[in-house]
Amino acid sequence: MATKLFERLSNDYLELLDDKEDFNVIISTGESSKIFQVHSNVLRYRSLYFRNELAKASKDENNHKKINLNHISTQQFEIIIKYIYGGVILIEDQDASFIFELMLVACEFLLEELVKYLETHLIETNSSWLRLRFSHIYKTSFQNNQLQDLQKWCNDIVAKYPDKLFESEDFISFPENALISLIRRDDLQMEERKIWDYVIEWGVAQNPGLSSDPTSWTNENFLALKATLKNCLPFIRFFQMTNDDIIDIVCPYHQILEKNLWDDVLKRFITPNRQISSIILPPRVILTPKLPSRVTEPFSTVINEMHAAEIASWVDKKAEAYSVTNNPYEFKLLLRGSRDGFTRESFWNLCDQQTNTVLIIKVNGTDEILGGYNPTYWDKSTNN
Template sequence: MNYEHIQNLSDDISNLRKDTSNCDVKIKVGEGPNSKEFMAHSLILSSRSVYFKKAFSEQWARKEDEFFISNQPNISPTVFEILINHIYSGTFSVDNNEISLVDILIASDELELLEIYRQLEKRLLENESAWKLPRDFITLCKHDHLTKLYQVAIELVCKNPKFIFKSKEFLNMEEEHLIQILKRDELKLEEIEIWDYLIEWGIENTDSISNDDLTEWSPMYFKELEKTLHNCIPHIRFSQMFPKEFNELRKNYKNILPEDLVDDVLQYFSDPNSKPLLKNLPLRLTVYPFDSKIINAKDAAIIASWIDKKKEMPYRLKDIPFKFKLIYRSSWEGFNANKFHEYCDNKGPTVIIIKVRNSGEIIGGYNPLDWRSIKTVKDKKSKRVTSKPYIDHKCKTSNSFIFSFHF
């Protein structure tokens, strides 16, 4: 006859944590005011953790007054409490929403608690909601050997970049990690905003600059700032800025921009088909926020500005007041008038975009009225309603326009 009392055994081992009379391990966790000493049993620790098994071996063991001594300055007492409870009970829960799963994962990696590590890694890889940004990204910057998690963290930062760029931790970020973000095609910020944040980071990390008022800067300040930003500047996609934005930027920071880079960008603005002298960086994916294979978001911002008769600088991408929705694509629905009207009639104001084959030209137009190809006719005598081609339909508007782009 067999009896199982596994739950009782588990409860008894778990209760050993409360009884310190037979403990032979002192674990000093954390640093300074955020530190705590834990008492534990070497037999349990070494049987549950590869790290402690090695730490308590004859080769590595350190004893004081018959106690094994273990120092864990990189782990917070709150995180260690969770881990040692798991070691004794085999259970794991995080009730405190302030605790980062990344912090627990890194601590479990240090202590070689593989069960918890794998469980947390899976959760972080599969659930965006499990992350605490920007904190987790900054933490992983110090542990970038955790490659998969580091890459996921960068992807999340690119989706919500202001989490990191507006945080106090951003200004202390190491250059290599900043460059990793700047390299990403999916970084969801306008290029001029990226530049502004980069300048802010550069000023903070240039010791000789004592203020951020450019009008008070000496030539030495610009020279020192260029040194700080030298490796970052090549990853800024200046050609994705509006010409007016770039010219303003060039006026303020001409001493830190390489001449060949400036020449390249100006050449691009005058002739987008020109061959770049420097590395041709691709458009960021976020420059295409709607489903168009012909124009990008910067073009859409210009068109939106024309629609609103905005005379100054075109709308910034984030300020476009219209939502552009694709309703007809000739390569899908067919390139003929009937199909056009089938999809576009009675849809309200529309923008038409046409790419001219074998040329570098895009033409288009804005119609603030409905398109209509059929009119309804009611016979007064028979009261029958029929539909006829709306050939003679005429409407007046002063808000329509046509345009062309070169790409």
């Protein structure tokens, strides 16, 4: 068995990064155009992006090739270039926003290993931050096919709480692959009629000239919507809808369906026992609406699950409060005064470095409840 001694190799390559004698590539980054003097052989073999860029770049009078990356911050590129040379990733002191942007830069440079690492780091360490910006994270992840883990993380949440996506303000601007990846799932927790309504809404929004009233459409209008939704329609479970659904919400748009499919839909509901040729997708697996208890001990002596759902809606800036069954957050009890004490020491022992926390206080002798939300983290070292 071969012994792999990578630490020394990594250190040697990081020293090479600092060696200015044999460089042959100049990279400019950030608004201040900071210069990095690097080596083409390392870049070419570590990144397909740089292999392609170096193939296109011409040499200057000093036999150097120049690459302009001024759209990428110097701080981000310093981390990237140290990874390229030494395989080290230095993000311990960076917040989730910086790491997310760094991941997108790694995508641009086609650094698959680094992208995978940063995805995992965000999901395992900064899931609360991702949830607070869910709509943006979801949309961004499906605009880049390298972010498979993040796409799956997002879809697992949306499958359970589809309103988080479908009722977001920018739903109609989501890419087609994001919509398809969701509606194809057997475990999407939404009635088929609602899924159909949202798919139609999305499709109409992609055609600005279409009105919301299909009775006023021309044949060309229906053909335009049919072309827009051609990749989505195969995942609609028409044969799991009720007769009323077919008549009320599908029939007005039947012209966007293939004739054979529409004929089979009608046959199925007029004469259910007649053989049809269309593929019948299975019904979606809808879970019981009652969620299991989120904690094994009493949730709180101050607030209940309904309060928690309402607080979650404030955090997400929702106009309408979440219900207990569709609250996308898990509230984990960190400190209870009656159990852990009301001292400063108790607070810092249990809450130091904890992120995305809610503090709840009940005023003694009254029913008044006070509190606040900290979207960052508690830091004992900065407390006076």
